[in-house]
Amino acid sequence: MRALCWNGINDLRVETVPDPVPVNPGDAIVKVGLTTTCGSDLHFIDGYIPTMRAGDVIGHEFMGEVVEVGSGVRRVRRGMRVVVPSFISCGRCWHCRRDEYSLCDNTNPNAEMQEPLLGYPTAGIYGYTHAFGGYAGSHASYVRVPHADVGCFEIPPEIADEDALFLSDAGPTGYMGADFCDIRPGDTVAVWGCGGVGLMAQQSAFVLGAERVIGIDRFPERLAMARERVGAETIDYTAVDSVTDCLREMTGGRGPDACIDAVGMEAHGQGLGYAYDRVKQALRLETDRGQALREAITACRKGGVVSVLGVYGMMDKFPIGVVMNKGLTIRTAQQHGQKYLPRLLELARGGRLSTRFLMTHRMPLEDAVRGYELFKHKREGCVRVAFVPE
Amino acid sequence: MSTPAEPNGAENGPQVRRALTFGVPAQAILDAWCDPQVQDRLLGDVATLLEGDAERMRWRLHGPWGHEMTFESRRVDVDAGRCVRHAGSGAHGLQVATALSVQPAPGDFGTEAMLEVGYALPGGLVAEAAAKLAGATPRLLAGRVLRRLKAWLETGEIPTLDRNPSARRDANDPT
Numbered sequence: 001m002r003a004l005c006w007n008g009i010n011d012l013r014v015e016t017v018p019d020p021v022p023v024n025p026g027d028a029i030v031k032v033g034l035t036t037t038c039g040s041d042l043h044f045i046d047g048y049i050p051t052m053r054a055g056d057v058i059g060h061e062f063m064g065e066v067v068e069v070g071s072g073v074r075r076v077r078r079g080m081r082v083v084v085p086s087f088i089s090c091g092r093c094w095h096c097r098r099d100e101y102s103l104c105d106n107t108n109p110n111a112e113m114q115e116p117l118l119g120y121p122t123a124g125i126y127g128y129t130h131a132f133g134g135y136a137g138s139h140a141s142y143v144r145v146p147h148a149d150v151g152c153f154e155i156p157p158e159i160a161d162e163d164a165l166f167l168s169d170a171g172p173t174g175y176m177g178a179d180f181c182d183i184r185p186g187d188t189v190a191v192w193g194c195g196g197v198g199l200m201a202q203q204s205a206f207v208l209g210a211e212r213v214i215g216i217d218r219f220p221e222r223l224a225m226a227r228e229r230v231g232a233e234t235i236d237y238t239a240v241d242s243v244t245d246c247l248r249e250m251t252g253g254r255g256p257d258a259c260i261d262a263v264g265m266e267a268h269g270q271g272l273g274y275a276y277d278r279v280k281q282a283l284r285l286e287t288d289r290g291q292a293l294r295e296a297i298t299a300c301r302k303g304g305v306v307s308v309l310g311v312y313g314m315m316d317k318f319p320i321g322v323v324m325n326k327g328l329t330i331r332t333a334q335q336h337g338q339k340y341l342p343r344l345l346e347l348a349r350g351g352r353l354s355t356r357f358l359m360t361h362r363m364p365l366e367d368a369v370r371g372y373e374l375f376k377h378k379r380e381g382c383v384r385v386a387f388v389p390e
Numbered sequence: 391m392s393t394p395a396e397p398n399g400a401e402n403g404p405q406v407r408r409a410l411t412f413g414v415p416a417q418a419i420l421d422a423w424c425d426p427q428v429q430d431r432l433l434g435d436v437a438t439l440l441e442g443d444a445e446r447m448r449w450r451l452h453g454p455w456g457h458e459m460t461f462e463s464r465r466v467d468v469d470a471g472r473c474v475r476h477a478g479s480g481a482h483g484l485q486v487a488t489a490l491s492v493q494p495a496p497g498d499f500g501t502e503a504m505l506e507v508g509y510a511l512p513g514g515l516v517a518e519a520a521a522k523l524a525g526a527t528p529r530l531l532a533g534r535v536l537r538r539l540k541a542w543l544e545t546g547e548i549p550t551l552d553r554n555p556s557a558r559r560d561a562n563d564p565t
Contacts, residue, residue, distance in 0.1 A: 020554050024547040053557030072546065090545045094413050094499060106541040109549040112530050124549065127556070133549070136556040144554050147545070 003140035004368040009047035020144035025072025028148030035062035035138040051131040059139030060086035060126040061169035082152040085337025091150035102334035166355035172337040174200025180307040180331035181258035188212040190256035192292040194222035198262035221381040255301035263292035264310025287313025308332035361385040400487035403510035406529040413500040416492040485510040
């Protein structure tokens with residue numbers, strides 16, 4: 001089959017690789033219908049996240065049709081049109097039983113690679129480094145889905161492929177980020193980042209009852225999407241002296257009740273702090289440019305919630321003193337998609353959650369290298385590229 | 391009633407301990423640990439079961455750089471519902487002793503298991519360094535085996551990339 005493979009830093013190629021086969025009884029093989037770029041892919045493409053190997057098939061956000069199931073699969077059938085969360089979860093361990101699916105104990109074959117860094121390993125994920133399991137990803141004609149009964153969600157006929165695609169990752173990640181905020185009537189939620197996850201977090205914050213949502217970014221087309229598609233107010237951080245001051249003024253001097261970081265380790269910004277991060281990251285003296293997260297912590301009102309969706313490594317200069325003195329609550333996780341998928345499918349079917357607008361570009365998988373170029377450099381107003389395998 | 395295990399020399403060598411909590415009853419862990427077919431799955435590509443039952447097992451160990459040796463293990467002690475001990479020996483003086491002990495975990499966590507492995511390696515420090523180079527350090531292997539046992543007991547399968555590799559085995563080989 002054809003697949004998009006990582007071959008080194010900034011070296012992606014579409015190649016012919018072996019087809020996946022079911023190995024365990026709970027496996028299914030899904031013929032990929034649509035698969036999309038994710039901002040978190042850029043971290044290993046740029047070389048900031050280790051344990052990639054030459055030839056790795058990347059991609060973790062996808063939908064498609066089940067073409068084969070293992071002997072132990074009960075709920076999922078051949079021919080079923082499904083969307084699959086990016087984390088692989090067993091559904092039976094202590095964490096899965098508490099809806100903490102990305103913390104699953106039983107799906108990372110390379111757990112020992114994560115343990116020294118994280119203390120305890122997380123679940124496996126499709127196409128996202130060997131420390132996260134080494135599973136082949138979804139930018140391919142077919143993908144093996146372990147624990148298919150837990151990971152495959154049937155797409156109702158009323159929901160088109162294009163509307164289901166982003167319920168794999170951007171949708172549940174954004175919804176989870178808003179859910180973490182414990183939103184109450186009258187709340188204002190500020191969201192750093194107006195990419196796929198940021199826009200989904202903004203939309204979800206409204207769904208969960210926020211009165212005001214403020215999106216922060218620097219790209220005019222993304223800010224326009226936040227305003228026009230989501231109904232958020234926006235701040236172009238390149239047009240203001242201080243985002244924190246701006247948010248303070250917009251909220252009567254209180255600050256947002258909750259702040260969501262949907263940016264992560266390659267934040268852009270301004271000023272000395274950003275220059276410091278940039279130099280240190282370029283010299284590999286730290287893994288992260290943490291401007292967005294630091295700003296969210298500073299801008300959040302006293303006693304508020306900071307919800308972290310951005311992917312980070314071992315960030316230094318983390319302002320724990322600000323967190324402590326302001327009594328902030330930090331909530332964060334990789335997405336627990338299996339928890340949120342039923343609700344998101346219901347919202348999508350009822351027209352209360354719209355995701356298709358994220359797909360600014362659509363192209364054959366054969367053009368995926370060009371797709372990632374557009375996505376990475378945000379050319380042609382690119383927010384997300386969906387690839388269609390042959 | 392527990393009976394003391396016979397010393398086989400491994401108790402004088404390096405020791406590793408790994409703990410993990412299982413969401414299954416203690417007896418299920420001990421039973422699975424003594425099942426040669428389960429052991430065969432847990433050890434994966436490190437060893438292949440040649441023959442055996444709950445008391446004795448004979449293995450072919452797959453060492454670094456294609457080196458292979460036979461290894462025999464036997465159950466030397468059972469403390470019902472609490473601990474099982476095995477001892478084994480192979481060519482060139484390899485000695486291994488393991489103890490898997492279990493106890494109830496607090497709350498609804500299930501059962502805490504502790505795997506202790508003592509070993510004496512042929513070749514001493516040189517062999518140990520070679521094993522480390524090959525990525526099969528005993529501590530790592532003990533952790534991997536325990537995790538596989540947990541996955542097997544909790545889900546009925548062991549997470550694997552078998553026959554579904556992502557990266558190429560050889561970066562210079564584009565096939």
